[in-house]
Amino acid sequence: MQPDQKPPTHTNQVIFYRIFALLLIGFLFCIPAGALEETNTTIPLHILAVNDFHGQLTSGQSMNGSPVGSLPVLASYLREAVSQYGRNNTIIALPGDMTGASEAESDLLLDEPTILYFNSLATGDWKKTTLNNDTNIQVIGCLGNHEFDRDTDELFRLINGGNGNTNITHLVDPYPGALWPVVTANAFDNSTGELLFEPYFIKEIDGIPVAFIGAVTIETAETTLPANVKSLLFTDEADAINKQVKILQKEGIHSFVILIHEGGTQTPYDGLTRETGDLSGRITSIIYRLDEDVDVVISAHTHQFTNQYLPNAGGKPTLVTQAYSYSKAYADIDLEIDPESKDIIEKSATIVSDYANQGLGLEPDKNAEELLDAVNIAVDPLIDEIIASTDIPITRNVEENGESLLYDIAADSMRWAMNTDMGIINEGSLRADIPAGEITTGMAYSVMPFHDQIYTIQLSGEQVKDLLNQQWTRTIKPDHLLQISGFSYSYDNSSESDKVTGILFDGKELDMDETYTIASTDFLAEGGDGYTVMEEGVISGYGNLDVDIFIDYLKSLPSPIQTRTGGRINSTNN
Numbered sequence: 001m002q003p004d005q006k007p008p009t010h011t012n013q014v015i016f017y018r019i020f021a022l023l024l025i026g027f028l029f030c031i032p033a034g035a036l037e038e039t040n041t042t043i044p045l046h047i048l049a050v051n052d053f054h055g056q057l058t059s060g061q062s063m064n065g066s067p068v069g070s071l072p073v074l075a076s077y078l079r080e081a082v083s084q085y086g087r088n089n090t091i092i093a094l095p096g097d098m099t100g101a102s103e104a105e106s107d108l109l110l111d112e113p114t115i116l117y118f119n120s121l122a123t124g125d126w127k128k129t130t131l132n133n134d135t136n137i138q139v140i141g142c143l144g145n146h147e148f149d150r151d152t153d154e155l156f157r158l159i160n161g162g163n164g165n166t167n168i169t170h171l172v173d174p175y176p177g178a179l180w181p182v183v184t185a186n187a188f189d190n191s192t193g194e195l196l197f198e199p200y201f202i203k204e205i206d207g208i209p210v211a212f213i214g215a216v217t218i219e220t221a222e223t224t225l226p227a228n229v230k231s232l233l234f235t236d237e238a239d240a241i242n243k244q245v246k247i248l249q250k251e252g253i254h255s256f257v258i259l260i261h262e263g264g265t266q267t268p269y270d271g272l273t274r275e276t277g278d279l280s281g282r283i284t285s286i287i288y289r290l291d292e293d294v295d296v297v298i299s300a301h302t303h304q305f306t307n308q309y310l311p312n313a314g315g316k317p318t319l320v321t322q323a324y325s326y327s328k329a330y331a332d333i334d335l336e337i338d339p340e341s342k343d344i345i346e347k348s349a350t351i352v353s354d355y356a357n358q359g360l361g362l363e364p365d366k367n368a369e370e371l372l373d374a375v376n377i378a379v380d381p382l383i384d385e386i387i388a389s390t391d392i393p394i395t396r397n398v399e400e401n402g403e404s405l406l407y408d409i410a411a412d413s414m415r416w417a418m419n420t421d422m423g424i425i426n427e428g429s430l431r432a433d434i435p436a437g438e439i440t441t442g443m444a445y446s447v448m449p450f451h452d453q454i455y456t457i458q459l460s461g462e463q464v465k466d467l468l469n470q471q472w473t474r475t476i477k478p479d480h481l482l483q484i485s486g487f488s489y490s491y492d493n494s495s496e497s498d499k500v501t502g503i504l505f506d507g508k509e510l511d512m513d514e515t516y517t518i519a520s521t522d523f524l525a526e527g528g529d530g531y532t533v534m535e536e537g538v539i540s541g542y543g544n545l546d547v548d549i550f551i552d553y554l555k556s557l558p559s560p561i562q563t564r565t566g567g568r569i570n571s572t573n574n
Helices: 010-030 033-040 071-085 112-123 152-160 237-249 282-288 366-381 407-416 439-449 459-474 531-537 546-556
Strands: 041-050 060-062 067-069 090-095 136-142 187-189 200-205 210-217 232-234 257-260 294-298 305-311 317-323 329-338 345-351 385-388 422-426 437-440 452-460 482-485 488-491 500-507 514-520 539-543 569-571
Touching: 010 305, 010 488, 033 317, 033 514, 041 071, 041 294, 071 090, 071 112, 071 366, 090 112, 090 210, 090 257, 112 136, 112 152, 112 366, 112 452, 136 200, 136 210, 136 257, 200 237, 200 407, 210 237, 232 329, 237 257, 257 345, 282 305, 282 317, 294 329, 294 345, 317 329, 317 345, 366 439, 385 546, 407 422, 407 452, 407 482, 407 539, 407 546, 452 459, 452 531, 452 546, 459 482, 459 500, 459 514, 459 531, 514 539
Parallel strands: 041 090, 090 136, 210 257, 257 294, 294 317, 422 514, 488 569
Antiparallel strands: 041 329, 060 067, 187 232, 200 210, 305 317, 329 345, 385 437, 422 482, 452 514, 452 539, 488 500
């Protein structure tokens, strides 16, 4: 301090700080409001999720008494949502069963039209074979059990592209495959131990990495034709997901979205996610075990409504969604990411039905219409033949005792073609109903999209009884009971052990020591849906594909078809 300077007094210090404070306040008022808020602004991410599409190219589905879905209608809804949210902050997610169990229009072209459709949502045009990073929309898929309806070679061709040894019309030639990633963390080649596809995909949203991890139901091995998955291994879904989460956390990723082909059941409602709900099913036990960093689970498989929060292993709320099936709806998921923590901090969803007779459904997407026109030109000659007629709808609806008109006819067709004592088919194997009126080959393909080969299997009377009792003891697909032809049985649903109380064949009690011939699918013959008793039988004959047999049988019947249920399955409790 110089000799002529005096130290500052306390009063001077107070005046100085007051002036400084006033200047600072004035400076802050001069800063635009947005500049101060910028550091606290969250980053939006919108996910449009379509589960269990199953190659539903055309119309024909309904919700609440109104028509929904089809390529053009769904595309109109999705493109409008992308336009509203912005392509850089929007993901289209496909949690499995994009293909398989498809209607004839997709199935007859080996589901290539379905993949081309989702390519068009990414590129804007189904004929494009490459992506333009400046204009494309990110699509991400994972495998479902029905992606394995054909063998793995065909699965790889469908996803990776190429014409292979196919003899179909390729709408884009050569066929390009999926122009978007397919991720699945728990499906392995059993001989090499290698994953079939990448386990995850990382998408940066405004510089923040978001991980999308895929998983398919572990029950795929039991619900798929064994020959198609015999060389594959499906591991526990939660374990596989958590393994990938741990790997990615080390890379600084904390936003996780799971695409999983497994689901549950919940009472539907309209609007945003509610705080509580009644979700049940396998998906709940999986979520309870997921890492606390998992924010969103986009579920599938059960074809149900889901929109609920469930606690993960860390007790944090995880948003769980599912939007019915067959193009009836999609999940519109709204997320907010904190740029500091890089974590998803806000999440909610709405399940949106894509009605065709109102709103955006009245303005169907032009590019999707062009694709559907091309599909129809290719398949119309194959599906328009009239093979029979019916005065009443022939449906899969199961009556009180457990019998179904459409399943009766399907089981009859197998027994007729193979000239066996009995016919047996599992519920879940027929995928569409037949309306009143003319029946076409295309309808038959929609009813039977799996193309199962029909076998003749020899079982003893005792084994037939064991097979029927196994309906209530299996843990795989417990709702997939058996439908029958050529005999009848009664059951006591209140019994704790053997429920079957009597079996009649040719008007007499079934002989437990006699050998009977049964027509059934290769799927059931190899123990599908947990019917392991079928594996004990001796295969003594091989027939045509189920759909070819079904078509021939319908042609053989007088038209209009005269049939009704009754007498095959009887409950002693009614």
